[in-house]
Amino acid sequence: MHASNHPILSPRPSKYFGPNPSSKNFKMLHPDFLQYIKDRFLRSRLLQMYDHLYMPTTGALMLFTALHTCDQVTAYGFITDNYRDFSDHYYDVVKKPLIFYANHDMQLEAQLWKRLASLRVLQLYTREAPVPVPRTY
Numbered sequence: 423m424h425a426s427n428h429p430i431l432s433p434r435p436s437k438y439f440g441p442n443p444s445s446k447n448f449k450m451l452h453p454d455f456l457q458y459i460k461d462r463f464l465r466s467r468l469l470q471m472y473d474h475l476y477m478p479t480t481g482a483l484m485l486f487t488a489l490h491t492c493d494q495v496t497a498y499g500f501i502t503d504n505y506r507d508f509s510d511h512y513y514d515v516v517k518k519p520l521i522f523y524a525n526h527d528m529q530l531e532a533q534l535w536k537r538l539a540s541l542r543v544l545q546l547y548t549r550e551a552p553v554p555v556p557r558t559y
Contacts, residue, residue, distance in 0.1 A: 451487060459486045463534060466527035475525045482531050489544065498547040501532040508549075 439447070459478055463486065468476045478486075481500060488495045499512035501520070509517040522528060539546035 449487065449491070451483070455487075455490075456483060459483060464527065464530060466530050468524055468527050472524040476527065477525065479526045479528065479531060485535075485544070489538075494545075495543075496545040496547065497535070500535050500546065501528045502536070502546070502548045503532070504548075504550075505532070 436443075456477075459482070460476075464478045464482060466476055485495070485497055485500070488497075505520055510520045511518070520528070535544070535546050538544050
């Protein structure tokens with residue numbers, strides 16, 4: 423599916439939110455909240471070299487928003503120990519390897535999600551790697 427036809431990835435927000443979205447359906451994040459997440463929970467070693475570039479992933483910011491505003495949080499599609507077995511994004515049609523860049527510390531985020539799940543702060547859904555299908559000739 424091309425991004426222009428995907429309701430979430432569409433360049434036309436009205437396709438996803440409807441023609442008259444209500445302000446009750448949106449939350450705004452204060453910039454200090456974003457800084458708090460970065461400084462308190464995702465204090466990466468990347469800050470030493472890439473302070474001007476580094477920030478938590480959008481997914482991490484949204485997961486922390488959910489943790490701060492919801493009574494119960496379940497998550498799927500976040501980086502886990504077996505990330506090499508899966509595509510970069512859960513919605514990819516063709517498998518794309520995850521590439522680590524200096525602007526995000528996804529391995530630090532993965533450790534944090536695992537820890538929060540072990541403490542039962544959130545429920546993190548994971549899956550097993552697909553079993554390779556043997557080729558028949």
